[in-house]
Amino acid sequence: MSNDIIVKAVDVTKHFGNFLALDKVNLEVTRGEVSCIIGPSGSGKSTLLRCINLLERLDGGAIWVNNELVGYRREGDRLHEISDVEISQQRRRIGMVFQRFNLFPHMTALENIVEGPVQVLGEPARQARERAETLLERVGLADKKDHYPSELSGGQQQRVAIARAMGMQPDLILFDEPTSALDPELVSEVLDVMRDLASSGMTMIVVTHEMGFARNVANTVTFMEAGKVVETGLASEVLSTPKSARTAEFIKAVQ
Numbered sequence: 001m002s003n004d005i006i007v008k009a010v011d012v013t014k015h016f017g018n019f020l021a022l023d024k025v026n027l028e029v030t031r032g033e034v035s036c037i038i039g040p041s042g043s044g045k046s047t048l049l050r051c052i053n054l055l056e057r058l059d060g061g062a063i064w065v066n067n068e069l070v071g072y073r074r075e076g077d078r079l080h081e082i083s084d085v086e087i088s089q090q091r092r093r094i095g096m097v098f099q100r101f102n103l104f105p106h107m108t109a110l111e112n113i114v115e116g117p118v119q120v121l122g123e124p125a126r127q128a129r130e131r132a133e134t135l136l137e138r139v140g141l142a143d144k145k146d147h148y149p150s151e152l153s154g155g156q157q158q159r160v161a162i163a164r165a166m167g168m169q170p171d172l173i174l175f176d177e178p179t180s181a182l183d184p185e186l187v188s189e190v191l192d193v194m195r196d197l198a199s200s201g202m203t204m205i206v207v208t209h210e211m212g213f214a215r216n217v218a219n220t221v222t223f224m225e226a227g228k229v230v231e232t233g234l235a236s237e238v239l240s241t242p243k244s245a246r247t248a249e250f251i252k253a254v255q
């Protein structure tokens with residue numbers, strides 16, 4: 001597999017009981033790419049991100065992240081399913097920003113960013129703090145470093161969550177509707193940070209209903225419906241001249 005392919009999902013299938021949430025989903029994301037996933041509620045977008053991030057186990061198919069088969073470890077020429085402890089090791093290369101701000105409520109903005117690098121990566125505290133300060137500056141929150149999440153707006157909390165993901169120096173960051181729980185006037189400050197991150201070359205998979213962001217920032221767009229990928233391609237093509245009538249209908253409805 002080419003080293004430039006960061007994520008490759010092949011025929012990913014996931015059931016919840018009898019319900020088929022992902023039906024042979026394929027996705028490929030190259031280094032530095034911004035890949036937007038769009039589609040109606042319940043189409044399997046979050047489930048796909050959760051499978052990439054090992055928050056769900058697959059029922060079929062396979063996912064590689066950075067040429068590593070997700071959920072498995074290679075020993076010689078054999079693959080072994082990995083334990084929960086090893087899962088957290090594999091997962092640390094992947095950042096995740098959720099719809100609901102999931103900062104640690106009892107930690108300040110700075111402490112939220114320092115926690116992972118120190119506890120998980122074993123980085124020296126001083127070095128982690130310095131980097132966290134730089135990251136807070138980058139997301140425009142240098143003056144809020146000692147604030148607790150409850151003292152920050154939703155947009156500010158989400159910017160801290162992005163800085164926290166970056167603090168782990170991940171290979172890619174997954175965003176699951178990062179602006180959909182925000183008051184409308186706070187959406188653009190978060191999208192601006194994401195745009196900045198994209199232009200710095202970070203590989204990003206972004207589930208979003210923000211068509212402006214998809215149009216201006218995404219390289220590729222994938223439209224999902226009922227657990228299936230209906231259409232995928234260059235953002236400019238999928239958004240302006242979709243091949244599927246369902247894609248066209250959806251895009252028209254969310255504009």
Ligand code: ADP
Pocket residue numbers: 016019021039040041042043044045046047048
């Ligand atoms: P989306 O993010 O596109 O809105 P999801 O991936 O969250 O969709 O969900 C896809 C479908 O799978 C939905 O019908 C949802 O109800 C179902 N689903 C998701 N997670 C679970 C779960 N843990 N148990 C049962 N059903 C689930």
Ligand code: MG
Pocket residue numbers: 045046047176
């Ligand atoms: Mg979702």
